[in-house]
Amino acid sequence: MYDYSNLIDGEWITGEGDAFETLNPARPAEVVGRYSGASARQITVAVQAASAAQRAWRRSTAVERFAAVEAFVTGVLARAEELAVSITREQGKPLAESRGEVAKSCAEARIMAAQAFRSQGDVMPSARPGIRNMVVRRPRGVIAAITPWNFPILTPMRKIVPAIAFGNAVILKPSEFTPSTACILAEVAQALLPRGIVQVVNGKAAAGSHLVRHKEVAGVTFTGSVPTGKAIFAATADTLAELSLELGGKNAAVVNDAGDLGACLDQITGAACMCAGQRCTAISRVLVRRDLYAATLDGLASRFNATVLGDGMNAGTTMGPLVNAAQLAKVDAMVNDAVRDGARVVCGGSPAKIAGCDGGYFYAPTVLADVDPAMRIAREEVFGPVLVVLAFDSIDHALGMLNDVDFGLTSAIFSEQNTVVQRFIDESENGMIHVNHGTIPDNHMPFGGIRNSGVGAYSVGPSAINFFTTEHSVYIKGQ
Ligand code: NAD
Secondary structure: OEEEOEEEOOEEEOOOOOEEEEEEOOEEEEEEEEEEOOOHHHHHHHHHHHHHHHHHHOOOOHHHHHHHHHHHHHHHHHOHHHHHHHHHHHHOOOHHHHHHHHHHHHHHHHHHHHHOOOOOOEEEOOOOOOEEEEEEEEEOOEEEEEOOOOOOOHHHHHHHHHHHHOOOEEEEEOOOOOHHHHHHHHHHHHHHOOOOOEEEOOOOHHHHHHHHHOOOOOEEEEEOOHHHHHHHHHHOOOOOOEEEEEOOOOEEEEEOOOOOHHHHHHHHHHHHHHHHHOOOOOEEEEEEEHHHHHHHHHHHHHHHHOOOEOOOOOOOOOEOOOOOHHHHHHHHHHHHHHHHOOOEEEEOOOEOOOOOOOOOOOEOOEEEEOOOOOOHHHHOOOOOOEEEEEEEOOHHHHHHHHHOOOOOOEEEEEOOOHHHHHHHHHHOOOOEEEEOOOOOOOOOOOOOOOHHHEEOOOOOOHHHHHHHEEEEEEEEEOO
């Protein structure tokens, strides 16, 4: 049983806000954690402590900060198995996926720490004689980080590590459904980092809202749903804090031609089903050339039917439950609406009962055919193991459907035709574009989206510096 409060100014402080519990999504009768959430007053204390700590931290050298981040990452890896178990127990994903998430988060962290050594400015020509012009970057200040439940370590680490590597202090408010992993990270930070540089406050929407509205918060990095992202955008209009929003997706794989259709469907199945489809980068639409439609449906159905649903802690489980009852109800309602409107269930199509997992939030991996592009299931994020398959007659038709959604996160094309691939690279309205493979990103590449999928700097990769630092033009004249 996890039992955590809030890491504020180097101490674990019992919350004066809402207390809440987390449940094992595979067996919801089992309480996994108890948490005492931070009040508005306590969040203010955390922000003030972060301000004070950051004033000292920003004077440390990049070398010192790199050493601190390296010690932190080593400390995280020393607790890797415990962290992986915490992910599976609260989020539900198979333990192998949780272990992979821990490893990826640390690999990304090391790359981001190294980014802090790259060139951070420019020497520019001057318009006036005797003056040297430079553009330099400085730490932004206090960063508020708000994270969702689908990647309980990857998303917090994507925010904590660049924040401190670039000389900021960070306050993390993790999801109320999966806070144990972030609390273990907080213990590592408490042991290894200067007091107040990394703080963790628990709570629900109200805690997040207090944090992002605080006037001493200089930057807000948020990953989560579009409605919450819009609420944060509106809330920060008051403080004009810098924003980096990473929101949802309605990602598509376009299958135009495939030398090996089976290999292509393997990639799509992995990208659709990992984390039970609860990934912002999950493929949830397949747009397929009409002559490949029937073979694609058959191939996807056989792969989806081979999934082993179960408790993520059991060896052999390849897909865990959805995270909570609300998510299960939402996925089920969206599929039912689609079927009522004429979609055909090729496989799955309903919640699943698993022996030994009473009341678990399982949903059978689902493929839907005969979907109209105007249907909600073809336009909105499902965030479950549900794939809709739509046929196209030309690449223009495919690109039209691809881009006719509000989101713009990630996309994939399968084609051996250079002109088709080149058009996709130019015209796919997405932040991330994959050719002939699924939508799994690299650890060092910019990660983010356009349109309703994101606002501001991408979270990892070289351009993240634009969020974590401020830019200053310097003019130096000799006396
Ligand atoms: P959510 O928006 O419901 O909650 C995310 C976080 O915001 C939680 O910590 C929550 O407590 C907090 N929150 C809620 N209301 C708030 C408010 N008014 N002010 C401040 N904080 C508030 O999202 P979720 O359901 O936890 O996560 C699923 C969503 O996250 C999906 O839409 C998914 O696409 C998105 N997501 C996006 C990415 C990406 O990188 N683009 C990655 C993972 C998840």
